[in-house]
Amino acid sequence: MKILVIGSGGREHAIARKFVESNAVSEVYCLPGNPGMSNNGIKPIKIDITNFKDIANFARENEIDWTFVGPEIPLIAGITDFFQQEGLVIYGPSQAAAQLEGSKEFAKQIMKSANVPTADYRRFTDYQMAMDYVGMEPFPLVIKANGLAGGKGVVIAQNHSEAKHALNSFLLQHQYGTTEVLIEEYLEGEEFSLMAFIDRNKVYPMPISQDHKRAFEGDNGPNTGGMGAYCPVPQIPDDIVTMAIQKIVQPTVDEMVNRRIPFMGILYVGLILTKAGPKVIEYNVRFGDPETEVVIPRLKSDLAVVVSQLLQHKEPVLEWETEGITLGVVLAAEGYPEQPLKNIVLPGLEDFKPIVDKIDFAGVDTVKNELVTSGGRIYILHETGSDIVDAQKKVYNLMTDFEVPKTFYRLDIGYRATVK
Template sequence: MGLKILVIGSGGREHAICKKLLESPRVSTVFCAPGNAGMKRDGIQLVPIAETEHHALIAFAKEQTIDWSFVGPEVPLLNGIVDDFAAAGLLIFGPKKAAALIEGSKDFAKKMMDLYDVPTAAYQTFTDFEQAQVYVKKLGAPIVIKADGLAAGKGVVVAENEAEAISALDEMLNNHKFGASSGKVVVEEFLVGEEFSLMAFVRNQEVYPMVTAQDHKRAFEQDRGPNTGGMGAYAPVPQIADELVAEAVETILKPIAKGLVEQERAFSGILYAGLIATESGPKVIEFNARFGDPETQVVLQRLESDFAEVIDALVTNRQPEIRWKKSGFHLGTVIAANGYPEAYEKQIPLPDFSAVKDATIYFAGVEEQKEQLVSAGGRIYLVEASGETLQEAQAKVYRTLDNLDTSGCFYRKDIGFKGMK
């Protein structure tokens, strides 16, 4: 019998994780809870249990004799799903609640960086609007305002001027735009440089870095418009030198992993560092306690090793064997509903993907109605392709999109442009 695996989550990231796990000859079944209707096309078995229903997920894992589970999104991690599975005697890959706080609180993450000399932007944390306003005036613009807690990737405002910064503070602290998540805000200096994502498999103090990726957060071309959960990504990032990545592993990932162990918050799972290459070296913008979305859809495609075998080794305390592709590029573009990230159109019928040859489709916000896939979220699906060059990968993605009916939707036409300069 092969491995039976349960993946928790429902988005494009989870679709990519499930699909990659199913490539392994060691795997017999991949369940996804709750998953989405588009995943069924790849032989992924959906489980109608919400990611917040820990007891029901534990019961399912026991009943199905699941070998181990994998947590995709941040909310169940911060709700302590890993602690609950471990207490039930089940193997699960992801950080415990205490370690996931590195993503759950921007203020906690900053304090950890202070404590372990990890390079990041100068900052202060506030709960009081007046005091925060004084700090903004002292630092000047551009300046960055962040909700302390989770805000689905939308809790960061890069304010171009003081008025914008004060308006963001007012929204978060006085109008509670993100509820309890913005009861506290981190105000930090604006850093100049090229942004990139560096994720790693982490087991306590062991750090196994992945290839770099670059996410495109803004809704529209040339990085204009509001911040979203991510409109596309590519990997690797050619303009980020290998030496800089090696420096980031030594000065950022390893000290944080070691620090979390020292603070009795040992981290096992995927540690995501959102970094910026400044004139004085790599600095941290944010940490996440899980795979990025949409970075996963391009980074996992770079993995040559058996993904299921890597995770199996990590959860059973064996040495993982991890190899990455040495050449080529992967690029993915998100197709979103008109209006996203604000109020957006729903129930948009999806096109027929049967003629897609040169690309892979990862489904996110979709559901099924009378055997027809329709949209059920802001980010609906992602089209991913590979090429020897970034230009070739990009051309395949946009050629695919040219042949699909994307009515009611929009997508950025410039994913990967920074890597081609």
């Protein structure tokens, strides 16, 4: 098979590398990809991810068997529908189904209809009405931009001043292009991520993971796209995961089928274990990042075969590693997430070859034959240990082997699993 992966980050690197490992696959292209992927034999193709016509032409001309979509932007823009109209095979939800991530209001409607537990909320487009509501509610409050924000459009306001600043950014300055917000009750508990392969009303869950959104140790600093993750999450009981699948994931996809917008692809459910049980924080309609980089290495099955089976509506053969813990740490450029430095010179690609199976590149490019940074998150290093402490030790030893000036990373990824 020839496979095309759409995207350029660490998530897509992890997915494409898994495809390269398959005996059923002859070539893997990643569009636009990044230079770091070439160490694994992945072929980057410089086409914009929203240029559906050129992507489809590339797939046809290169006899791609099927295309896998990594990021949310092309899915929400309708790439799956476009490919299917062109007679091309693609794995990912339709534009209508992708509203689960594209519209937080739509997601809330689905949850309400499916009786899925989540936070109470109100929707606002008017700044003053939102401020009036804030004045009547107890803090903390969760304020979300209703749209795509790269995992950063959420503010947990601890007081009136922080709420005012968030609402000003979202409704008056239209940060992230938003024109409306959701104001939710604050839920307390342990967060975790549950991803699953979905074939209409059939759910094939992956092992759960937990990421770290805040930029700095102790979950301080601004929200980011994620500074690291680990899988599985030993402090979340198996019966809670089973409950989440039965009471949340299954009713969600059943409701989508009932609405005649069946979901086909990867469903990511961000969950929080409250005193009342697991509740939904958010849906994503694709693999999470950086969760993918620690979940996919634990898949013993052939991912290319799994996706092929799903595309044929067959039950996939899924076998997961059950021993140990896989942990990944993100290296980020100074200034991330607000204004990350760019063009920081990195070690050469040759220097990274000894760890090609432990590194997923994200925000990198080549300038004058040098590997340099091009985004906030540069790469993620991951290791598997016998337990969380062993995994941390291995990863952080690896991080110190590849120290880069003008960058930073969190030193406490996985700390929640070590708290007794």
